[in-house]
Amino acid sequence: MKKLFIFALGFFIFLTWGMERLAAKIYIDIRSPSFRKFPIAIEPFSTPYLPQAEMKLGERATEILNSDLNLCGFFSLLDLKDLEPQRTTPFSSPKSGFPGKNLEETYFQKVAQIGAEALIQGEITYQNNTLTLEARLYDVIKKELIVGKKYIGEISDLSRMVHRFTNEVVLALTGEPSFFQTKIVFVSALKGHKEIYLMDFDGRNQRQLTKHQSICLSPRFSPEGERIVFTSYKMGNPDLYLKDLRNGEEKRISSYPGLNISPSWSPDGKRIALTLSKDGNPEIYSMNIDGSGLTRLTDHPAIDVSPSWSPEGKRLAFVSNRGGTPQIYLLDLASREVQRLTFEGKYNTHPAWSPRGDLIAFDSLIDGNHNICVIRPDGTGFRILTANMGRCETPSWSPDGRHLVFSSNREGGPHLYLINLEGTQIKRLTFSPGNDTYPNWSPRFKE
16 A cells, blocks of 8 residues: 555555446536436445444444535435335345345335435444444446445544545546545644644644744645645745655755745646745746756746646746736746736735636635635636635635635634635635634545
8 A cells, every 4th residue: 555545545444345336337427518416315324333432423424425425516415314224234244235236126216216316325333443334325226236335444534434435426426536535735823833734625634744833834735645845934034845745754945035935836746836036026936846947937027926837737827916916917838928817806816727727716805805716717707706705815726626725714713615616615624723824735646
């Protein structure tokens, strides 16, 4: 098992049992203009052999599963509270689930009558300090198993186990992976100093990554998710650091006098764009990840900051006040041609290019409010996502380009929130008394 996989998913073992997918059938075409939410029924996770102290684990697993499926926006979750769960073979049976018709046909019919086209069952056991979670996804119409999984680990692994299975559900039904196994890095002043923290995409399993006892800013995941870069005032100057998340090793890679801030990884992970003020004026540069090969990309008397690399690696979005107020501009890396992108809003900052390449998110001051907005790279399609949500800043995209994480002071804080691209689903992620800012969403981790 790779170290990265351990970092990403915890120290639990996962086993595939049953059939991965019976066929390459796509149940939900999430890209279709006629897309409709797919009706799916979820039985509460059963806990037949759990000690009394761990009986709540089934409720927690069911809650996480429901939350994940609700958040992705592809499913209509149906209530099974009035339908008695039924299994003809125990989950622990080696034959259970193969070939997927361990449920009585009449039970499938009852589930279908409430409108469900798929069914999820799960069971949790706990023996000898080992937690086992087994889960299955059924095609209700065909009355057959689509996918079954078994995970073995500790109680602390429960949320990661459920996230992994939910990802299997989305992959099986849509043909595309989701983001349930991803992470978010962010800055928090929880313990007095602004340090870098790491958490699951839904805010669980938070842990501190740095102990600089200073100010850390703008953490950014590398394209493969193994490393982050960030700015720290640890040595007095805002320098750029590289941290390996697999072994914890950390080194300073840019320490020019003045600013070494707002890093952005190139899509191939070989270079980093950043802002330097070593010659007196903040400009955009790029360099190799060890700090060598420095190349100046902008040369203008105005302030140029906050670069964001396009997914194909040919352009940068950045912020400049060369037009009088901070606005988003695009830089063609081959020709060095600069084009202004935004004209709405008095103060536009923190551009973030969607991994799909179709949109750029940023925060914008409009009518006295800081909002998260999106715009197409050709300047069309400007939309406000977070109207009347307080001061919203520093957006970062999910790997599938369908959600954003950002900071907002709508309920004090600031804290971190998720929002979907339609602006209709909002989920608060952090609840600590410390200010939580500068979130950055990881890529999907390789296994």
